[in-house]
Amino acid sequence: METVKIKAPGTVANLVCGFDILGLALNEPCDIMEFRLLDEPKVVIHNRDAFDLPTDPEQNVAGVVLLAAIEKAGGNVGFEVTIEKHIKPGSGLGSSAASAAGAAVGANKLLGNRFSTDELIQLAMIGEKLATGVKHADNITPCILGGITLIRSIHPIDIVPLATPDLYVTVVHPQIEVRTSDARQILKQQVYLKDAIKQWGNIAGLVAGFMRNDKQLIGRSLEDVIIEPVRSILIPGFDEVKTRSKEAGALGGGISGSGPSVFMLSETETIAREVGAIMNAVYREIGIENYVYVTTISKEGVQVDGESGVGSGE
Template sequence: MNQVKIKSPGTVANLVCGFDILGLALNDPYDIMEFRLLDEPQVIIHNRDHFELPTDPEQNVAGVVLQAAIEKAGGNIGFEVTIEKRIKPGSGLGSSAASAAGAAVGANLLLGNRFSTDELVQLAMIGEKLASGVKHADNITPCILGGITLIRSIYPMDIVPLATPDLFVTVVHPQIEVRTADARQILKQKVLLKDAIKQWGNIAGLVAGFMRNDKALISRSLEDVIIEPVRSILIPGFDEVKQQCREAGALGGGISGSGPSIFMLSETEAIAQDVAGIMKAIYSRIGIDHYVYVTTINNRGVEVVEGEWSMVNS
């Protein structure tokens, strides 16, 4: 194999109370990436979208991951990649993770699957560090593995795939940008012990809810007393969206990653569509352009897709 085309899914990180340790993969939106193996140690990047991301590998999330893969593979090969981003950067839907994880998996496929899952996550985290300044894996692991994942530790790497309940996910993406690095800077560096204890209970309850397929427990546990109260001030309409969606029957939800997107989990597609209508109505009234997805949890992660090759300069 000297070329491959993959689909890299968007993700929801944190899942309200699980800051930097919980995440799930979405069936929509996703990026498309096409890779070709080169016989020289270089990275060539083409963009097939309007986001004008850097094509210098040193400044591109996928580029730094591919450079690291070249070094890890011995330094005698290279990669050409064409990226069609459908996950808007700064959306809170794992745009940088899709690029980073997609690059790691694409490179690995062309190298005969020589890297382990832990090595793929470690490679992809290099891209996340470029994007946000921090090597976090809560978007990376569900993007690669699919489903819902718990990152018990990254030093050493300890990834725990969780059971995935049959739920619908509604996401509203207000067309404003919240940079991950900026959203981290406003967080408190110290928390009260009583808040930490409450947060631990919610995280444990959410994980138990997923493993037991206990929708009521999932709903009760979708509460954040540490991160969300601070970050939500960056997102117009957040409190109204959350309250009205829960009143309409959603199990709960909150900020997707660092925002500005907001996600809600629902037991049925009918409730998920009602939630979508509420989101649209609120942001239309506020006067903020927005996009709404009604989707499900992606259990496959990054995957090879069939189709015509359209690699630039191929």
């Protein structure tokens, strides 16, 4: 195979209380990437969108992953990639992870699937480090595997796919930018033990809720006492969106990744669409343009054209 086309989904990281350890894949938005194998060790990047991202592979999230894949494969091949991004950089919907994971999966396909899933995650985290300054996998793993994932450890890689309940996801992306690196810098480096205990209970409750398909337990556990109180000050309208969405019947939600996007989980499409209307209204009232997605959890993750996804988010 000399060419391959893939679709890399957006993701919601943290899932409120699971900072850097929980994430889920979305059925939309998705990036489209087309790869061609080259017979010399170089990376050529073409952008087919309006985001004007770097085409220098050492400065491009997908580029550094492809360079690492070339080195890992022995240094005698190269890649040409055309990227059509629909996940806006800085949206909090895993834009950099989609580029990184998509690059890892696309390269692997052209190389005859020589890399293991753990190796794909390690390759993709190189892209995340370029984007955010930190190797983290809470967007990467659901993007590659689909569904909902728990990162028990990245040293060594230990990923736990969780059960994926049939829930609707409503996401509002206010058209402002919150840089992941900036959102990390404002976090407290120490927390009170009482807050840590409460957070651990919420994480355990959320995981149990997913595994037991207990929607009410999921809703009760979508509470963050450590990260959200700090990061939410960067997102205008956040408290009102969250309060009014839950009043409309949403199970709960919070900041998607580092923001500014905000997500809510709902049991029915009717509630999810009502939540979307509320989100849109809040931001219209405060004069901020926004885009709303009403979607579901992708159980496939990165999809190679004509094939099912890399992992199984069942």
